[in-house]
Amino acid sequence: MRWLPLVVLFLLITSEAAAQAWIHAPGAGYSELSVRRVSGGAFYDSEGESHPIASQYTQTTLTAYGEVGVIERWLQLSAAGELYRRNALADQGATRGLGDLKVGAFTGLLQGRLNIAAGLMLGLPTGDDAPSSGTGDPQQDIIAASLPTGAGAFNLTPTLAVGIGFGGGFWPLEHYLSTSIGYLAWFGFTDSLVYSAELGSRLPISILDRLTLRLRLTGLEPLSKATVTSFSGVGEGVTFTSYGFGVAIAIWKGLGISATYESAFRARNIISATPMSVGLYWNF
Secondary structure, eight states: OTTGGGHHHHHHHHTSOSOTTSOOOBTOEEEEEEEEEEEEEEEEOTTSOEEEEEEEEEEEEEEEEEEEEEETTTEEEEEEEEEEEEEEETTTEEEEEOOOEEEEEEEEEEOSSEEEEEEEEEEEOOSOSSOOOSSOOHHHHHHHHTSOSSOSSOEEEEEEEEEEEEEETTEEEEEEEEEEEEEEEESSSOOEEEEEEEEEEEOOSTTGGGEEEEEEEEEEEESSOOOOOSTTOTTTTOEEEEEEEEEEEEEETTEEEEEEEEEEEEEESEEEOOOEEEEEEEEO
16 A cells, blocks of 8 residues: 555656657647546555555546747747646545646757757646545545655756657658656655657658657666655655557647557556556647
């Protein structure tokens, strides 16, 4: 049960778009609103072994992401986070409320065929890391405290992102490849490295070019092997490498829909589950 809060960090990492290497022109940008669901009846312990838990854990979040260009090449602002989070343990209780948010800025070191950008994201502890049931029942308060909606600590993540587009011409498909690596510095928790890679492909033929397929790899690697000692220690010892499959469908004037399926094939101190999400995005 004490591992349940650790899914918070996992979702904050993977909810961010992988397009930071491309700096938008002033006034242009990208935004997405998505609903994500996670449900699992087991957790990965500190050795990476999966064990069943007494009650099925389910999490539903409304996640927002946005980025907008401010100064040509040199400045792009971004924001991400959970506007609503509901954590539930079957037949025991649930918590709900605002999750943690992030704000940041990126600058283009190199923009052209090859794109390189550097940025800094600030994590804000806007969620509740110690919720109460509000019933006055000690047992219910214990359950509520095990289901925080936030980490309860600030963090900073300097990030380097690299992206390139290729294909087309004699090769029928067009692709983009975006990679990033960041140093997640917590104020009070164990620091970690975060990384991601995303490959997108589409067929440049009328109508079919509205469909983009995405393959994503994301991960989190603590700089030391930490052990969780309390519910408030969100992020302590969390390790994972996950893959994801997604699709984006452009509908009309920059509006589109997306869907993603993810699963971790290497994990410690985190819920064993397969997050799925659907979203509405806007390229403007």
